[in-house]
Amino acid sequence: MRANIPERFPFSLTDELFYHIDRPETPFSIQMEARVNTTLDADRLREAIATAMTQHPMLHAEIAPWSAREKGYYWQIGDELPSAPLDIVTVKDEAELMRARKHLQSVSVSLDKAPPFRCQLARHEGGDYLMINTSHIASDATGAYRFLSSVLRAYARLPDPQPELDFVETRNLVNHFGSKKITERLNRVRRLINILGTSLSAPARIAEDSAEGSDGVSILPLQLSEQETARLQDLRLDGSTINDVLQTLMHQTIARWNKDHQQRCGRISLMMPMNTRPPERRFELASNLSLWVAVQSRQHDRSSFQALLKHIHQQTAMLKEHGTAGLLIDLLHEIRSLPLWLKKWLPNLLPMTGNRFVDSSVLHNLGHLPSPLPASSKLQVTEMWFSPPCRLPMGLAIGAATFNQRLHLAFRYSHHQFNAKSAEAFSALFLDTLAAAYQEVAALEMAVG
DSSP, rough: OGGGSSSSSOOOOHHHHHHHHHHHOOOEEEEEEEEEESSHHHHHHHHHHHHHHHGGGGGGGGEOOTTTTTSOOOEOOOOOOOOOOOOEEEEOOOOHHHHHHHHTTTTTOOOSSOOOOOEEEOOOTOEEEEEEETTTTTHHHHHHHHHHHHHHHHTTTTTOOOOOOHHHHHHHHHHHSSSSSSHHHHHHHHHHHHOOSOOSSSOOOOOBBBOOOOEEEEEEEOOOHHHHHHHHHGGGGGGGGGHHHEEEEEHHHEEEEEEETTTOOOOEEEEEEEEEGGGGTOOOSOOOOOOEEEEEEGGGGGGGHHHHHHHHHHHHHHHHOOOOTTTHHHHHHTTTTTTTHHHHGGGGGHHHHTTSSSOOOEEEEEEEESSSOTOOOOOOOOEEEEEOOTTTTOOOOOOEETTTTEEEEEEEEETTBHHHHHHHHHHHHHHHHHHHHHHHHHHHHHHOO
């Protein structure tokens, strides 16, 4: 694949957007983490990371020198492969494991020198953890998962075939999703207004509780059992998806949390990344190939789980069926001709407008993740965790993935939002909201039957 990659190629629209909003206090990065069933050899792991970098151009690229007078950034790939960025720590309990995550994921990965990620091997008696902090400017969560899969396959000495793709063209979201005609753009705008409404007020903020007040993030993992994960299917009313169910539960949890903390909760807006990769290669190519859209609710929509689920499902179905997500590409394309000095200044407008364009939170569901390794491999993954960034004032983001028939939820929170105790309280309220949804659906079934 390397032979088909130019030494210098442009940032995509989403690369550029994320580059401008990365902040040290809440790094715009992706947590990707796998727990394995054994102890990993450090030297062999470094070799595996290096092998994986050769297979994924974005994961050994760096930003090319630029001038503020230019209109775009470029990636560049050097002649020599960078060394594998791997630190090793030993963790004896959950508290030490949490600190290891915090230490790795609280760092904003620099793009000035390749590679755009950092790795940490956390040695644990019950099986090691391979943790990766990947700059979201280089790849989305799906791409980070694909890179992690390549590392594990290389470590296990297994084949890792890559699809034959035009790398630069595949990254060109304007060609794939941008409006071709003005009528198409107007239709997209009209559909988006139908979904979001015309409110100019800022979305609700999750009430702070015992915030540490320091920069950086921590991550609280929550895993459902196989039985609990399978039971989620009972909540899929009227053609809704598991993603719709999780979105609904998160909207309800935020509303309940804010009510408990005497903070207003009018319009809740959850950011929902949508993978644009075609189904046949849904988990291929490490790059930014996801579009971010917002799923909204207002107080009258949240009268019950059933009513809110229907409202959420209508939104997500419309976003998927009518290509409304492409409006983001259209808008970003319009500002791409601005000089870099002006585009770097644009994110500063967000606080001046009451952060009206920053959502309440993020819920990113990767869905059912295939195992990176075949069943015949001695090396196996036992847990898989990931979380998206939470850019302030959005102090919480949740990453969801189903792996080994278990739903893995990672609550990533800014230290300006929560401390460990309040983050646990929020996750407990999420589970309580889930239990209430089961009770409501059971009551509905009894009433019908």
